[in-house]
Amino acid sequence: MTRRSPRTLPGVEALVVRLSQLDSEAEGAIRVVMFYDTLIRRRVDLAALVRASAGLAECVAGIRLDGTGQTFRVAPDGPAPSAGRASTTVAITLDDEQIGAVWLERPSPLPLDRLLLDRLAIAAAAVVERYGPARTTMADPALVELAISPGTDAAARARALRLLGFAADAAVRVVAVRSPLPLDQLGALVCPARPVKAAPLGEVGVLLLTAVDVSRFPADVRAGIGTVGPLPGSWLSARTALRFTTSRRPVVDYCSLGALALLAHVPGDAARDNTDVAALASLAADDLDTLDAYCATGSVRRAADVLHLHHSSVARRLDQLGKTLGYSLVSPTGPVRAQLALTAWRLLEA
CATH class of the missing domain: 3.30.450 (Beta-Lactamase)
Structure with a gap:
């Protein structure tokens, strides 16, 4: 040949x-x-x-x-x-x-x-x-921290996101969670069709994702959803939103807080010294639950439905609570004062 x-x-x-x-x-x-x-x-x-x-x-x-x-x-x-x-x-x-x-x-x-x-x-x-790497959900915590840290420069952040599997132009946002469910399962649950990365950072779980289905969070998970935008800001807002979660409102989107988000910036000593906030420390758990239901619903009857009580029983509780707190809860400003005090008190607890 x-x-x-x-x-x-x-x-x-x-x-x-x-x-x-x-x-x-x-x-x-x-x-x-x-x-x-x-x-x-x-x-x-x-x-x-x-x-x-x-x-x-x-x-x-x-x-x-x-x-x-x-x-x-x-x-x-x-x-x-x-x-x-x-x-x-x-x-x-x-x-x-x-x-x-x-x-x-x-x-x-x-x-x-x-x-x-x-x-x-x-x-x-x-x-x-x-x-990028294969679409596994769990990620190296150090790589996730590099992506969301305010001290990371733009080039290093872009490299970290690429290594995590996100496209350069992806609108990634942060969700901060406390979850009994493993983070990889939770990430796949709330973002089933798009890339999602999860990692624990201290006592808080972090999800990085481009879309989140709020309705798919399990009832026993607390989640704060950060803003869309630069990742350091999204991480900060996600942690703030997580502080606002309650048993009745386990998932909070930072954008839904509006002016309430300002309470997260009130110094702890100033909040503790406030008369309305300090008064809540003496209330029993049932009284706090009644106050929360009333503030959340804005109505005695709707609060009674939530608490599975007769509306007259709830009205009597609110009347007694008003005497303890020093202002009427059924007055025009009463629910607002109670809501602000409850929120500030919970932020202290968080």
Whole structure:
């Protein structure tokens, strides 16, 4: 069979032939480069990358992303055995930041292993940059904190969001939650059709998402929904809204608070010294519940329905509460004073 002249082959293929005539290892190196260039052009995902690498290297290959903990480990003929030791490892970097690693597992390294892993790392970084990590819900808390912190510069925030899997132009907002339900389940529940990332930060759970279905929050979850806009502001407003949640209003959107949001900025000592707020500390739980139902509904009869009591019983309770608090709850300003006092008192408790 007649071999084609290098002059008849375009670009890289001609270079392969020329180098193969000089050095067999150089030919192998160029073939490795072409192999990964082809995979990148075909826009394969991480799973396909590691399968192809295991086949090319004829040993177990692996990819790990630090941001999500996502790991792929494959043998040439299928799933890799549980035990294994990396013979060669290379870091995956994106924008000068290490985001994971790739490795091969064999008894001892071969001459082209380092080159193969260098190209695999470049291909893996290209996949992450193009698509972000796979749509798992749980995320690295440090990466989430970087995205929402007011001290993060714009470039670092954009990089963190990309590593979390959000498009550059996505309108991401923050939801602060206290939930008995695992955060990954909660995130998938309230944002089932779009990307969502969740992580615990201290005692508060954080959801990063582009849409939220308020009706899908379980009854035992408290959630504060932040504003749409810059993430540091959304995080601050989400935490503020969370402070306003109650058993009757477990989900609060910051935008629905209006002027009530100003109460969150009242110094604690000033709130405690206020007569109306201080008076609430002496009330029994049933009295506080009655006051809350009345303020929430604005009507004795509707409050009675909420409390499952006769309206005359609620009226008597409110009359007695008015005497304890020092103002009439059925006067034009009474419900307003009580609502402000209840809100300020709860913010202190929160």
